[in-house]
Amino acid sequence: MTNALAPGAVERHLRARRDAGRRLLMPYITGGVTPGWTDYLRAFAEAGADAVELGLPFSDPTLDGVTIQRASEAALARGVSTRRILAELAEAPHPGVPLVASTYYNLVLHDGPEAFCAALRRAGVAGLIVPDLPVHEADELADAAAAAGIDLALLASPATPQARLAEIARRSRGFVYAVSVMGTTGERAALAASAAELAARLRHGTDRPILLGFGISTPDQAREGGRHADGVVVGAAVMRRVLDGAGPDDLRAFIATLRRALDQE
Template sequence: MTNETATTPSGQPLGISHKPSATEAMFTKFKAENRPAFIGYLPYGFPNPDVSLDALRTMVEHGVDAVEIGLPYSDPVMDGPVIQAASQLALNNGESINGVFKAVETVANAGGVPLVMSYWNLVFHYGVERFARDFENAGGAGLITPDLIPDEAGEWIEASDRHGLDRIFLVSPDSSDKRLEIVAKNTRGFVYAASRMGVTGERDTLSTSPEQLVQRTRQAGAENVCVGIGVSTAEQASKVGAYADGVIVGSALVHTLLADDNVTARDTAEGLKLLAAKTEELAQGVRDAR
């Protein structure tokens, strides 16, 4: 697929943006305060587009510092059952990539740092340059790409440089030292350290491997490393926040908006109330980490 080239009004190609990273500015501020960031995930359009905007605002108002706005996908190979169910509800209710920019604006207006988490196929078919332009215009900070590695991200690296957007790549406990160096070199914003191999989901316990992974990733050159996949309680959030620059929570937040059958959406008022309470619980765990 060929994407249009970004140009100035005179027809010259756009160069590299020197706009500072909102994500890096957040980490700089929090490091001065000796605390980690709380990053929350929610699929856009779940349980429907309007309620999802209310949910994103609720997360920021109750303690989330940055929001990963998920783009629901029909084949979410990295997502566990809770996020898969939420994504399917969003798709059933007509979620589309065009609407996600309203979600980005919502998070930015609420005072949070807006990130988008998307499988690369969605961005590729939307148009890489077009996505970067629309994302920047909406106030977006960065894109998390779970299935895109830096070696294959040339077009995105160029587009994100033109528009001053962060590039957030993933590493896992199985990543080699060489792989960690490649990711650290090409990342802008933070490196997403998956606490374990496998899909997302809530865990009763967390292993010690994420702490070791954070240390290895920093040694490879990464300035900011955040840990996700499995964090679901305040105690776990506090444990991770003691060594990571940021704590990422997804399924535990999404779960609050799902009914007990884990298939249908919970009553809106009840769901938003539970989301607010869970966000505050986890935020306190993050704040108490150090």
């Protein structure tokens, strides 16, 4: 990827768009899930995504629901690895919006935080989410990420006490990932009531962009999520379509419906 974005690019990019009145949209793709998986990145950006979350498959995910687990299994069955995904990413045209890698801490530890973050940077990735890394154990990775110019975004849940929520918001970079419900990722019939409360609690303590994820599946849910937070993350609804055989053009159309819904807010 030839035009990797500058250090701190995720937060600058999202802040600028938010401050211009735009509700933010970050769809998710599992790296290596199909032979031409990098084509989805460009399709997402063309449909109005403000950033893209890139899942690095792990064999024992703890927060992923059935759909994302199936996507990871499909990618691993193809023989992909973190190195291969990043190599393919480096060779593909950059979509022009920040890429935020998402994976579990075991994969970070495999190479070590410094080497892992440096590899992300070389591939054109500007941000990182590690859902099983608690804030009180994040120092080493946070330092390595900062040195590599990677924004390490931390997760906050509805069960997080207020003092800890403030610490998460303060130490997060790029954005704060607000988990809408206690549970795993996956499509749901309605946005959890806890989503609005969590977003409100976060807003009291930070001006950093807040993205709401877990269970946002439809344009109506995206619109509702955008009323509470600065934007939304959409994963399982995207990956279900990919697993069912939808190509980049099909996903471009779906992401566009989410974009229109957010713009109507």
